Amino acid sequence: xxxxxxxxxxxxxxxxxxxxxxxxxxxxxxxxxxxxxxxxxxxxxxxxxxxxxxxxxxxxxxxxxxxxxxxxxxxxxxxxxxxxxxxxxxxxxxxxxxxxxxxxxxxxxxxxxxxxxxxxxxxxxxxxxxxxxxxxxxxxxxxxxxxxxxxxx
Amino acid sequence: xxxxxxxxxxxxxxxxxxxxxxxxxxxxxxxxxxxxxxxxxxxxxxxxxxxxxxxxxxxxxxxxxxxxxxxxxxxxxxxxxxxxxxxxxxxxxxxxxxxxxxxxxxxxxxxxxxxxxxxxxxxxxxxxxxxxxxxxxxxxxxxxxxxxxxxxxxxxxxxxxxxxxxxxxxxxxxxxxxxxxxxxxxxxxxxxxxxxxxxxxxxxxxxxxxxxxxxxxxxxxxxxxxxxxxxxxxxxxxxxxxxxxxxxxxxxxxxxxxxxxxxxxxxxxxxxxxxxxxxxxxxxxxxxxxxxxxxxxxxxxxxxxxxxxxxxxxxxxxxxxxxxxxxxxxxxxxxxxxxxxxxxxxxxxxxxxxxxxxxxxxxxxxxxxxxxxxxxxxxxxxxxxxxxxxxxxxxxxxxxxxxxxxxxxxxxxxxxxxxxx
Numbered sequence: 001x002x003x004x005x006x007x008x009x010x011x012x013x014x015x016x017x018x019x020x021x022x023x024x025x026x027x028x029x030x031x032x033x034x035x036x037x038x039x040x041x042x043x044x045x046x047x048x049x050x051x052x053x054x055x056x057x058x059x060x061x062x063x064x065x066x067x068x069x070x071x072x073x074x075x076x077x078x079x080x081x082x083x084x085x086x087x088x089x090x091x092x093x094x095x096x097x098x099x100x101x102x103x104x105x106x107x108x109x110x111x112x113x114x115x116x117x118x119x120x121x122x123x124x125x126x127x128x129x130x131x132x133x134x135x136x137x138x139x140x141x142x143x144x145x146x147x148x149x150x151x152x153x
Numbered sequence: 154x155x156x157x158x159x160x161x162x163x164x165x166x167x168x169x170x171x172x173x174x175x176x177x178x179x180x181x182x183x184x185x186x187x188x189x190x191x192x193x194x195x196x197x198x199x200x201x202x203x204x205x206x207x208x209x210x211x212x213x214x215x216x217x218x219x220x221x222x223x224x225x226x227x228x229x230x231x232x233x234x235x236x237x238x239x240x241x242x243x244x245x246x247x248x249x250x251x252x253x254x255x256x257x258x259x260x261x262x263x264x265x266x267x268x269x270x271x272x273x274x275x276x277x278x279x280x281x282x283x284x285x286x287x288x289x290x291x292x293x294x295x296x297x298x299x300x301x302x303x304x305x306x307x308x309x310x311x312x313x314x315x316x317x318x319x320x321x322x323x324x325x326x327x328x329x330x331x332x333x334x335x336x337x338x339x340x341x342x343x344x345x346x347x348x349x350x351x352x353x354x355x356x357x358x359x360x361x362x363x364x365x366x367x368x369x370x371x372x373x374x375x376x377x378x379x380x381x382x383x384x385x386x387x388x389x390x391x392x393x394x395x396x397x398x399x400x401x402x403x404x405x406x407x408x409x410x411x412x413x414x415x416x417x418x419x420x421x422x423x424x425x426x427x428x429x430x431x432x433x434x435x436x437x438x439x440x441x442x443x444x445x446x447x448x449x450x451x452x453x454x455x456x457x458x459x460x461x462x463x464x465x466x467x468x469x470x471x472x473x474x475x476x477x478x479x480x481x482x483x484x485x486x487x488x489x490x491x492x493x494x495x496x497x498x499x500x501x502x503x504x505x506x507x508x509x510x511x512x513x514x515x516x517x518x519x520x521x522x523x524x525x526x527x528x529x530x531x532x533x534x535x536x537x538x539x540x541x542x543x544x545x546x547x548x549x550x551x552x553x554x555x556x557x558x559x560x561x562x563x564x565x566x567x568x569x570x571x572x573x574x
Contacts, residue, residue: 015319017359023341024324028283051341062343062495064325065283077284081245082439082471083397085485119327119489120245121284124397124471125404134286 001044005033009048019049027060036067064119072107072114074152076100077131080117083124088141092128093117095142099149112153164376164391165369166407169256175291177298180259186304188378189266193312196378198229201271205374207382209390213249214239214330214367215438215467215542217455226354227272227362234274235363237339237353238265238371240281240288241323241330244438245489246469249393250368252405254288257372258295262318264371266304267378269316272364277318280335283325293320327493331541332365334495345497346541369393392468394453396422399429399474411457415449418472429474437466439486440546442553443473462553479558480565483551484512490547501544504535508551515562518569525555525562 008029013022026049030041037060046056060066067075078084078093097103100113107114123129126138130148137148163170173179180186192201206221227234238261242250254261265277281289296318299305307315321339323329329338333347336358357363377385385391389409394417397403401423408417414436418424425431433443436453442463444451451461458465473482491505508531511524532548539545555562 018340020341021321021339024338025322027324028322059341059343062326063323066324080485081489082435082482082485083246083403085482086398086471086473086477118284119493120243120247122242122248122251122282124246124248124395124469127397127403131284136287 001030001033001041005029006044006048009045013049020051023049023051023056023059024063027056027066031066035073036070070107072112074112074133075114075116077116077118077121078104079119079121079123079127079129079131081120083120084128087127089128091142092130092140092145095145099145113149163407164380164385164388165253165260165372165393166405168260169253171257174257174259175295177259177295177302180257184379185259185375186263186299186302188375189263189304190310191378192267193270193310193314198271198273201267201378204377204382208373208377208385210370210373210377211455212367213369213373213393213467215244215440217465220366220370223354223366224268224272224364226352227364228355229273231362233361234272235358235361236265236269236272236274236277237336237358237363237365238277238279238368239330239332239335239365240279240285240368241335242282242285242368243327243330244440244467244469246395246397246435246438246471247467248395248397249405249468251285251288253368253372253393254285254292258288258291259299260372260375261292261368262295262299262305264374265318266309266316267374268364268366268371270309270312270314274364275315275317277316278339278358279318279320280323280329280339281320283322289320289322296320326495328495328543331543334541335365336363343495345495392453394421395467395469396472397470398434398472399426399477400424400472401426411452411454413450413452414444414470417453417470418449422472425474429476431472432475432477433473433479435469435471437464438469439471439489440542441466442549445557462549479554479561480512480515483554484509484516486550487512487547490543494543498540498544500535500538501540504531504544505547507531508547515565515569518572520562520566520569522566524566525559529555
């Protein structure tokens with residue numbers, strides 16, 4: 001982990017009465033740096049926050065948005081919860097799978113995309129909703145998929 | 154796309170729908186921060202609590218607890234107190250909090266300030282879903298603008314009050330929306346619910362008295378103080394309903410408490426799509442028991458919905474039409490709970506997994522006639538035995554679907570049997 005990331009984690013810890021409170025934000029800092037949380041990254045976070053590695057690993061493994069395995073440069077989350085299901089998210093997901101040649105939970109061989117399903121993204125008026133990295137795409141149709149992915153190619 | 158609700162007197166959405174409300178100048182020109190200023194400099198805590206009591210405001214996160222009563226539970230003399238904002242909006246079908254922050258982040262900042270000065274908290278944490286990237290950017294910018302204006306930080310509005318606001322990211326766990334699980338998460342641990350009592354008002358964040366409040370609840374505060382509780386009540390009181398699913402115009406609609414389900418679906422949200430018929434609707438998110446056609450005239454208020462066997466919850470209406478299969482709908486709901494169960498208690502962890510497994514075989518044509526009784530048995534075993542509301546919200550909807558749409562289950566099982574499995 002770079003010194004800049006360590007410094008950022010120390011800065012974040014300053015916002016809280018107890019330094020463990022900074023664990024979730026710190027894990028995002030580490031994840032941002034390497035794309036995922038390697039065992040070495042977890043160790044570094046533990047070291048900076050003075051926490052047991054087991055505790056850091058346990059917490060990281062609990063939450064869906066921490067990646068303990070390498071992921072693609074762009075992570076595509078397709079919401080599959082009820083409102084999106086009632087608006088045809090399955091067809092969007094199928095088209096994504098075809099376009100990327102992978103199943104949900106997998107990463108393309110070129111390391112460009114990871115495909116994941118998401119629980120309710122809180123964007124039900126825009127169903128089916130898709131989140132690519134930090135961009136939310138609204139009312140995605142299967143026909144939109146190729147063009148959408150092109151933006152990240 | 155969401156269409157603007159035709160509510161000339163909307164109390165909350167007018168802030169959200171107006172242009173430029175992410176900018177403090179615009180917000181102040183419209184009267185923004187006047188209520189917080191009054192709360193910090195003119196009104197006593199008792200006066201604010203009195204106004205909130207008179208308004209009848211109840212928590213908008215799902216539990217519907219009277220807000221003023223929650224405030225009164227916070228021991229006044231405690232040296233350290235916290236306000237924690239629950240912005241982990243994750244109940245499927247709910248998107249009002251996101252809509253509020255994206256449309257008018259200052260409304261939340263102002264609501265936070267009112268709550269903080271009233272209970273005497275100097276530190277506020279906003280636990281915001283990680284997926285709400287846009288909200289986070291807008292909210293942090295709004296907090297910075299408010300700090301620049303002297304409304305956040307030391308001696309806010311020139312008073313003796315100091316309020317610091319920190320935005321904290323969630324990391325993708327539905328259970329973190331439960332208030333004690335949220336506090337665990339904010340302390341850097343797995344989001345698992347705590348034993349209550351003690352309630353957060355006595356021992357919350359770092360075991361200090363903590364007011365945990367939903368985003369929308371806080372956004373009502375400037376409106377209540379601005380309009381006065383009487384006028385606020387005359388407007389309904391106003392409730393934000395998230396309407397989605399198989400309707401023509403999904404969106405957030407402001408309507409008076411007690412509006413009928415029919416009016417929300419067929420007037421506000423434009424009704425069903427051409428050629429489609431209404432089949433069912435969840436009135437308060439996936440965690441509420443769905444209603445069917447005979448219930449369309451039910452009033453959307455806590456008591457009426459309780460009598461109808463369901464709840465207002467987060468006021469998220471998910472509409473299902475006749476093109477959907479209720480077995481698939483329930484299967485999806487159950488998978489959600491299975492995936493989001495935190496694993497702390499056995500009935501929820503195992504029960505949701507067993508139920509999901511049975512649904513899977515029914516959907517794949519391997520269902521057995523005795524599966525329906527098995528589902529009912531597991532539902533009974535989970536009822537009243539789960540540690541928190543996540544697990545407890547599974548059985549009622551499941552049992553209702555087995556009663557009201559039994560033919561759809563039976564057809565699935567019969568078709569599977571006919572194909573020789």
